[in-house]
Amino acid sequence: MSDLDDFAEYDGSGSDAGEGDDETADTTAETSQNDEQSDDFERLDVTPSGSDRGLGVLSASAGLQIHEDDDETRLRAYVTAANRSGVRIGRYLIVPYPDSGGGGERLFCRITGLEYAQEYRADDATEIHARRAMRSPGIDEEDFKLMATLEPVAVLYEEDGDLKRRMTDRVPKPETVVTEASDKEDIKTGLKMPSEGVFLGHLAVGGEKVRTGASPPTIDYRLKDDYTDGDPLVFRHTLVAGGTGSGKTHAAKNVLRQYLDENRTYPVGAGDGREARAAVVQFDPQDEYAQMHDDGDYDGDVKRRLEREGVAHGGYDDTVAFVPKVGDASYAASDHRAEQVEFTIPFSMAHDNPWLIASSGLNDNQYTALTTVLLPRFREQYGREGTYEQFCSFMDDPALREELDESGRVHEATFDAIGRRIRGFGDVFDQDARPITERIHEFVRPGGLTVVPTYHISKSRHTETVVLALASLLVDQKLSNDPAHDRIKETPLVVGMDEAHNFLTDADTVQARKVIGKFTEAAKQGRKERLGLFLITQDPQDIADPVFKQINTTVVLNLGDEDAISAVNIPANLESKVPYMEKGQMVVYSPDNSEPVELVGLSHCVTKHG
Numbered sequence: 001m002s003d004l005d006d007f008a009e010y011d012g013s014g015s016d017a018g019e020g021d022d023e024t025a026d027t028t029a030e031t032s033q034n035d036e037q038s039d040d041f042e043r044l045d046v047t048p049s050g051s052d053r054g055l056g057v058l059s060a061s062a063g064l065q066i067h068e069d070d071d072e073t074r075l076r077a078y079v080t081a082a083n084r085s086g087v088r089i090g091r092y093l094i095v096p097y098p099d100s101g102g103g104g105e106r107l108f109c110r111i112t113g114l115e116y117a118q119e120y121r122a123d124d125a126t127e128i129h130a131r132r133a134m135r136s137p138g139i140d141e142e143d144f145k146l147m148a149t150l151e152p153v154a155v156l157y158e159e160d161g162d163l164k165r166r167m168t169d170r171v172p173k174p175e176t177v178v179t180e181a182s183d184k185e186d187i188k189t190g191l192k193m194p195s196e197g198v199f200l201g202h203l204a205v206g207g208e209k210v211r212t213g214a215s216p217p218t219i220d221y222r223l224k225d226d227y228t229d230g231d232p233l234v235f236r237h238t239l240v241a242g243g244t245g246s247g248k249t250h251a252a253k254n255v256l257r258q259y260l261d262e263n264r265t266y267p268v269g270a271g272d273g274r275e276a277r278a279a280v281v282q283f284d285p286q287d288e289y290a291q292m293h294d295d296g297d298y299d300g301d302v303k304r305r306l307e308r309e310g311v312a313h314g315g316y317d318d319t320v321a322f323v324p325k326v327g328d329a330s331y332a333a334s335d336h337r338a339e340q341v342e343f344t345i346p347f348s349m350a351h352d353n354p355w356l357i358a359s360s361g362l363n364d365n366q367y368t369a370l371t372t373v374l375l376p377r378f379r380e381q382y383g384r385e386g387t388y389e390q391f392c393s394f395m396d397d398p399a400l401r402e403e404l405d406e407s408g409r410v411h412e413a414t415f416d417a418i419g420r421r422i423r424g425f426g427d428v429f430d431q432d433a434r435p436i437t438e439r440i441h442e443f444v445r446p447g448g449l450t451v452v453p454t455y456h457i458s459k460s461r462h463t464e465t466v467v468l469a470l471a472s473l474l475v476d477q478k479l480s481n482d483p484a485h486d487r488i489k490e491t492p493l494v495v496g497m498d499e500a501h502n503f504l505t506d507a508d509t510v511q512a513r514k515v516i517g518k519f520t521e522a523a524k525q526g527r528k529e530r531l532g533l534f535l536i537t538q539d540p541q542d543i544a545d546p547v548f549k550q551i552n553t554t555v556v557l558n559l560g561d562e563d564a565i566s567a568v569n570i571p572a573n574l575e576s577k578v579p580y581m582e583k584g585q586m587v588v589y590s591p592d593n594s595e596p597v598e599l600v601g602l603s604h605c606v607t608k609h610g
C-alpha cells in the first residue's frame with residue numbers, strides 16, 4: 001500500500017502507538033477541557049433577536065483610520081458568510097455615523113479589495129485539509145474571514161432638507177453595520193453626478209448596472225448642460241475612444257441625438273435673453289451618421305422606457321448629408337433617406353488657410369514664400385475669386401519665376417519646389433457644384449444635423465483637405481471678431497469628427513502645426529463662443545497633446561492597445577478594466593461633472609445604426 005493510500009485511510013482521529021503517547025494524552029486532556037468550555041458557551045444566549053442587515057461590519061483588527069494621505073487610510077469590513085457570493089469589487093457602500101445627530105451623516109465608499117483571512121488555527125494549505133475539501137460537497141466559509149477593503153469617497157449629510165457631500169473628514173466606529181448603497185439620491189450625491197443633463201448611460205460596476213429600490217431601478221448618468229454651475233460640458237469638449245467593435249459609433253450617435261433634442265437650447269447674444277438650439281456638423285469617414293435621419297430598430301417597450309428616462313430618441317428629420325464633390329467620385333448611399341446636397345471647396349478659401357495646399361509637405365521656407373509672396377501676387381492678378389486652375393497656370397509662368405529670383409524674393413529652387421508640391425488638388429477645388437461658402441445657411445442650421453460623408457473619396461489627401469477646409473471655416477468664423485457669416489457666429493455649434501486622429505495628429509510639418517494651433521485655440525475659446533468639439537477615435541495617443549489637454553469629458557470604451565489606454569489618462573483602477581469591457585461598456589472621466597465612473601450604454605441605438 002502506498003503512502004498516499006495510507007493517508008487516504010487516515011481520518012485524523014487516531015494516534016500512533018509507542019513514542020509520543022504522553023504528548024497524545026496531554027492533547028486529549030486539553031481537548032476534553034475545550035469541549036467542556038464549548039458546552040458552557042452553547043448554554044449562553046449569544047444570538048441577537050431579529051434578522052441580519054447589511055453586508056457585514058467594520059473591522060478594527062488591523063486598524064481603522066481615515067488619513068489625508070490615501071495610502072495611510074485603513075478601512076476594512078468583515079463580510080458575513082451569507083453575503084460573500086454577491087459582494088464585488090467596485091460596489092458602493094454606506095457606513096452610518098451613529099453620533100451624527102439630526103445631520104444623518106454617513107460615509108459613502110466603494111470596495112477596492114477582497115481578501116480571505118484565516119480565522120482558526122488551521123492551515124488550509126496542508127494535504128489533510130486539501131484532500132478533505134476535495135471530497136466534501138462544499139466549503140465551510142465560516143472557517144475563514146472575508147475582508148473587504150474600502151475606499152472612502154465622501155461624507156453625505158443633510159442640510160436644510162438637502163442632501164450634500166463633503167470630503168471624508170471623520171472615521172466611522174468599529175463594528176458599524178456596512179450596507180450596500182441602494183438609494184439613488186445617495187449614490188448620485190456621493191459620486192457628484194448631476195440629476196439633469198445629457199444622457200450617456202447607466203451607472204455600472206463590473207459591467208452590471210447598479211440597481212436601486214426606485215423606479216426605474218437603474219441610475220442614469222448625465223453630463224451637465226446648463227449655466228447654473230459653470231459652463232455646459234458640451235462646450236468644454238468630449239472625446240469618445242474605443243477600438244473596432246467596441247460600440248463607439250453607436251455611443252456617439254446616442255449622445256449626439258441628445259444634443260439635437262428640441263427642448264435643448266443655449267443662450268446666445270450679449271445677455272439679451274435669446275436662446276438657440278445647437279447645430280451639429282459631423283464629419284463621417286465611414287458613411288454611418290446620415291443614418292440618424294431614420295428610426296432605430298426597437299419596439300414600443302423600449303420607446304416607453306426611453307421616454308420615462310427622458311432620453312431623446314427616433315430618427316432626426318432635419319438631417320442633411322452635405323456631399324463634397326471630388327473629381328469623378330460618386331456618392332451613392334442606399335442605407336439612409338437623408339437629403340443629399342453637393343458642394344465644392346472654392347480655392348478662395350486657401351487665401352485664409354494657405355496650409356490647405358501645403359499638405360504635400362512644404363517646409364517653413366517654402367510656406368513663407370507661398371503665403372507672403374505668391375498668394376498675394378496671385379490675388380493682385382486674379383482677385384480672391386481666382387481658381388485653383390488659374391493658380392497652377394500662374395505658377396507655370398517662367399517670367400514670374402525669373403523675376404522673383406532676380407529680386408531675391410523667392411529663390412528659383414524654392415519656386416520650383418512649391419510649383420511641384422501644390423499640384424494634385426485639381427479634383428478638390430472648384431468642382432461642378434455650388435461652393436460651400438454660398439451654402440452656409442444650409443450648412444449650419446440651429447437644431448439641424450449636417451453630416452459630411454467622405455467615404456466615397458479615394459485619396460486620403462483629398463479627404464484631409466475637405467475636412468480641414470470645412471472645420472477651419474467653422475472655427476475661423478466662430479473665433480472672428482468680424483465674421484463674414486453671422487449664422488456660424490451666432491449659432492451654438494458642435495463639431496463632430498470621427499477618426500479624429502487622422503486630422504488632429506501631432507506632426508512636424510507646417511500644415512500639422514497650423515492645424516493644431518487653430519484647433520487648440522478653438523478648444524480654449526469654446527466655452528465663450530459656444531463651440532464644442534466632439535472627437536471620436538480608436539487611436540487617442542495620436543491626437544496632438546495641445547488639443548487633448550483641452551478635453552474635459554473622456555468616454556472610453558474597449559481598447560486593447562496599451563499605448564491607447566495610457567493616453568486617455570483615466571484613473572488606474574478604471575484603466576485596468578478597459579481591455580476587458582464588453583461592447584457598450586464604458587468609463588467616463590469628467591472631473592467637472594462627477595467622480596470617475598463605469599457605465600453601460602443603451603443596448604439599442606436611438607436612431608438607425610448598422
